[in-house]
Amino acid sequence: MFAHVKLLNKFSHTFLYHVPAELQDLQVGDIVQVPLQKRLESAVIVAQTLQQPDVSYTIRSIVRKEPMPDDVHYTKFIGWLCYYYQADRALLNSRIRHFIEQKESEVPLAPLISPDASRTLLRSLTHEQQIATNYINHALDTGVYAPTLVHGVTGSGKTEIYKHILSHALDMGKSTILLLPEVTLAVQFAHRLTQELDPTYPIFSFHSATSAKDKKTVWKRLIAGQPTIIIGVHLPILLPIGNLGLIIVDEEHEVGYQEKKHPKINSKEAAIMRAYMNSIPIVLGSATPSITSLHAVESKGWKLFTLHTRFAGSFPEIKVVPLRTKNAPRKHFWITPVLEDTIADRLAKKEQSIIFINRRGHSFFIQCTSCSYIFSCTQCSVSLTFHAPEKLICHYCGYTHQVPHQCPGCKASSATFIKKGVGTQQVVSLLQTLFPDARIARADLDTTREKKAWATTVEKMHAREIDILVGTQTITKGYDFAQVTLVGILWADLQFNFPLYNATETALAQLIQVAGRAGRHTDNSVVIVQSMAEHEIFQYIQETRFMDFYAHEIEQRMQVQYPPFIxxxxxxxxxxxxxxxxxxxxxxxxxxxxxxxxxxxxxxxxxxxxxxxxxxxxxxxxxxxxxxxxxxxxxxxxxxxxxxxxxxxxxxxxxxxx
CATH class of the missing domain: 3.30.70.600 (Ribosomal protein S10)
Structure with a gap:
């Protein structure tokens, strides 16, 4: 028998190898070691043939089959991914290449948490939480495909449900995949679970920030068939897991589950299909469930559980404030008097504030007032974002350029340049001017990219060493800061007019999520929503009205025939x-x-x-x-x-x- 293989690190060409007698049980999708020149390479089998091909060169033999977890559903699942996304099988398999190529001696097989760590007992569940947990655990016990949507308002305790069903899965000897839409959230969630569950539980992160050593440890556990909790964004759903018993997708509404590079696999969609193929329950949780998931409850029989009340605190008061006004001029356009006064009040009370703007940097762009020239990237069709001090950056390719002393278009002096829009850097500067004694920090892609620095910022927020946190979408979900009693949204209608059919859904979910950071442990909080224009969607920012938005949006989608109707x-x-x-x-x-x-x-x-x-x-x-x-x-x-x-x-x- 002969096999056509593609190298995991160079998958543009197919190579032909002989299958030795001791490896006649090889199948398409298996990972093997093959000789290439004077070295060995990992490769995936993409096709097999019994007839010897007519070639002019000597056909070399496959050296060995790499050990793989015993997952009887895996080949079918990868085949579905390749079909659904029209992707190359070798491209998908290449993502586990570095796990199987590590030296075995580098990694001990041990749990991530030290056995002497202190344990926090599972909390008693509310009646709503207990009903949902009982249903999911029963599906675990019986081993059935049970897509379950948990619609829980922010702070309602969805994580408590996750902890109970994770524990139940481990007790059954089953592994669990827990997906989150961002690496920073995955890191935080893994840390939280290690602190709140039994210290002997095998909890592992598995994403771009995870060390190769820890990834290899997970790989060894999977080969050994040991129950494991695997937390990540995209990679976990591609792992072969023989004893997979449960999948959890938190913040299931997030578009971050779709990868940015081709093939643009949507990890949530892949997770749903994998749960179906494996006949296991999948739990999707969100305070703002996607329109598609809510419709699946009606059209496909998904089970819906709703958590109506917060575990602690109260829902914030929502105030919509117009940015454009004919009233007396204020100190700065982007900080209305209402917002400024409320921030001052929170500072006086030693409470914390979050200021949200969906842009990082200092300003959107710089324009010459003399000739209207806009500084744009030389490699991308976008304007350059101004970052202090005097730097222009492309957020797509990383191109950087210093602000010149004269306009490239008309040669006018840089005195003619104006900065348009607002970014996180500029907001921090404005707030430092307005509140010189306040402790202010920034949270956007530029600052959260450094995981240790971002972890320090989160710790300072919890320790009340930060008064005002200015951030982009990074801070809209997953974080529970007890003393945040004010959320200010600087430009709420910014995302409503993007040329996407789901732009309103995505924008509203983001607003509700960031508003949900306020009042999680207090009874007196406020969200100030600043907007350039009035918009009917603002009536749904109070999250208790989200299902009203669903009724409004699903009707619109049906009329114009957009997903989920098409x-x-x-x-x-x-x-x-x-x-x-x-x-x-x-x-x-x-x-x-x-x-x-x-x-x-x-x-x-x-x-x-x-x-x-x-x-x-x-x-x-x-x-x-x-x-x-x-x-x-x-x-x-x-x-x-x-x-x-x-x-x-x-x-x-x-x-x-x-």
Whole structure:
């Protein structure tokens, strides 16, 4: 027998190897060691043949099969991922390459937590929590696919449910995958569980910030079939786990579950399919459940549990304040008198405030008032963001440029430059001017990228060593700061007009989540929502009205036929030449239109369109969108197109959410 393999670190070519007699049980998807020149490489088997190929070179033999966890469902699951995302199997398998290539001697097989750590007993559950826990534990006991949506208002104790069902799964000898939408949240959650569960519980992080040593430890536990709690963002769902008994997806509404690089696997979607294939329960939790998940409760029979009350504290008062006003001028446009006075009141009471703006940096961009020139990235179709001191940065490719002394367009002096918009750096500076004695910190991608520094900031917030925390979406979810009694949202309507069908849903969820940081342990808190324009969505910011928003939004989606009433897919075209990528997209549109006319009358094709950011690192892009009742039809159309010759690279993404 012979096998076609793709190297895990170089998956652009297929290599042919002989399968020795002792390895005749190899299957497609197995990881093997193969000789390449004078070294051994890890590879995945992508095809097998009994007939000896007619080649002019000597066919070398596979050396050995790499040990893999005994997961009978794994090959089928990876096959589904490859089909659904039209992805290369070797590309998916490459993500576990560094776990199996580490030296065995480097890693002891031991729990992450020291056995002498102190244990916090599980809390007694409320009646609402207990009902949900009993249902999920019963599904665990019986081993059935049970998609369960836990809609719990912020601070209602969803984590307490997670802790009880995690403990039950371990008692049964089952492993659990726990997904969170960001690495910072995964780190925090792992730390919390290690503090609050039995110290002997094997709790492991598994994401980009996890050391190779710890990842290898997890890999060894999986091979040994030992029950493990695995916490991460994207990687855990790709692991073979023979004793997988439960999957939890926290903050299930988050678009961060869709990867940014191709194939853009949505970890939540993959988790749902894996739970179905494994016949195990999956729990999806959120204070702002996605429209798709709520609709699945109605249309697919998902179980819904609602936690109506906070474990402690009270819901904050919501105040919507217009940014544009004809009243007397204020000290700064972005800080209204209402917000300034409320911050001062919180400082006087020794309470904490969170100020939210969905932008990092100092200002959005710099423009010359003489000729209207805007400083833009040389490699991406975006303006450069101003960062103090006197630095312009592209947040897509990292290009950095000092603010020049004169305008490149008209040669006018830099005195003609004005800064437009507002960013976290600028807000910090403004607040330091208004409140010179306040202790102010910043939380955005620039600051949270350094995990240790961000952990220090979180610790200082808990220790009340920070008075005001200024941040972007990093602070909108997952954090429980007991003394936060004020949340100020500087520009609430900023995200409402993005060219995405789910823009309003995403924006509202973000506003509710950040508002939910206030009053989690107090009865007197406030959220000040500053906005450029009035918007009907503001009536739903009080999270107790979220289901009213769902009723409003689901009606809109049904009328215009957007998900969840229709399936969507995106075909993306990338090339260094703008004309080439446009022509290839137009060629595809013509092919698809003809196929739709003949064989797929229920499918609609939209485009070609230029994405909002259509140039990144000198690579141009165009997109087509397919809409239809069956995802299989959309995949078939893509497969028909990709068989043609294109100069551009083509990528397929089902259910794009960003």
């Amino acid at each position: 399936r969507m897919a995106q075909i993306e075209y990338k090339h260094t030449d703008s004309d080439t990528v446009h022509n290839d997209a137009q060629k595809s549109y013509d092919i698809i239109s003809e196929l739709i006319r003949i064989d797929y009358p229920q499918v609609t094709v939209l485009g070609p369109a230029q994405p909002p950011v259509h140039l990144i690192q000198s690579i141009h892009s165009r997109v087509l969108y397919l809409k239809g009742p069956d995802i299989k039809d959309l995949i078939s159309l893509y497969k028909s197109v990709v068989q043609e010759q294109f100069e551009s690279s083509l990528f397929f993404t089902p259910n794009p959410v960003r």
